[in-house]
Amino acid sequence: MWAIALLVFREVLEAALIVSVVAAATRGVRQRGLFIGGGIALGVVGAALVAWSADWLAAAVSGAGQEVFNAGVLLAAVLMIGWHVVWMSSHGRELSRQMQAMGSAVKAGASSMVMLLAVVALAVLREGSEIVLFLFGMRAGGADHLWAGLSVGVVAGAALGYALYAGLLRIPLRHFFSATNAMLVLLAAGLASTAARYLIQANIVPALGYRLWDSSWLLANGSLPGQAAHVLVGYDAQPAGMQMLFFAATLLLLWSGARWARGHAGAAVAKRALPDGLGQPAQ
């Protein structure tokens, strides 16, 4: 049972960490429970579908289907996080001001929320499909305590994810959205780096240096902290050059996109404030 629980735990943890950051980043948004719950449900259905088509996927793209699919899912998540981060840069300040003023739920952009729902769904789909395949194999092999192992793994993984969420909520409201936005950017950069890793494995992109360094002695990929760092900030003990390039390009793109959006939002606010803002007391 423990072998089953451990594998399930590791897969659930990866998805749970991503869901936690998304949940924190949407703090105070009306109906976000529905969006996140919907994302998880969609992800579970997607995981079953992916596992079901795993044979087809394995043969696709002359044997590189798995790598192409994984990289595609990861890069799609990067794009969606990017959309949200840019959107938040133009609305985040307004959002946290509203929250401080009313102490209650605010309305966020529907498109931005749908993007985050998709990010949650994709995270659950990717990790979940491995769990489904694993359990399928275990069941075929007649393993004992399958459901017990699954439950323990899911509960433990989700609990650790929740702990991260609870920790994030302790960040003061004034800095909250800058902090969660920064975490989302790092998360996206890490996902992009993992996508590069898959593409290198399939020889679709060059590695640009197979092993820039090896910090396994400090923090190994296979260790639990290493795995958590891998999800949250894209840590890899033996990164290839192309992974670094994907990581840096994502950071640069999202950072410049957010700056651009902030500039635009500032200009729009100034324009709006001029006519009726005259003579009014400053708020």
Place this chain on the structure above:
Amino acid sequence: MKYTGSIAFGVLLSIATSGLAVAAESQDYTLVLQDHRYQPTELHIPADTRVKLEVINKDPSPEEFESNDFPAEKIVMPKSSATLFVGPLKAGRYHFFGDFHQPTAQGTLIVE
């Protein structure tokens, strides 16, 4: 600032597409999975060479070929095979395993 993003994206895209031409000069090696064990348990490959590795799964359940010592992560479906590219690695011993059957599916790459 507006164009920084699109330039970075363009650079990324051109590098990605130029990579499509990479590869080819790699040697082929085979691992067989049976009863959730790797055969051979020690596979010898040359140092500083990118090798094409075929993992054949003769078991009725899926397996994931994986390592923490070198980048590798690929699912091998039941009664099926999967290929991936490994290395180039420096001389040494590199551990790999089957993620779905870790008690038995263990092996080592001997790079020399």
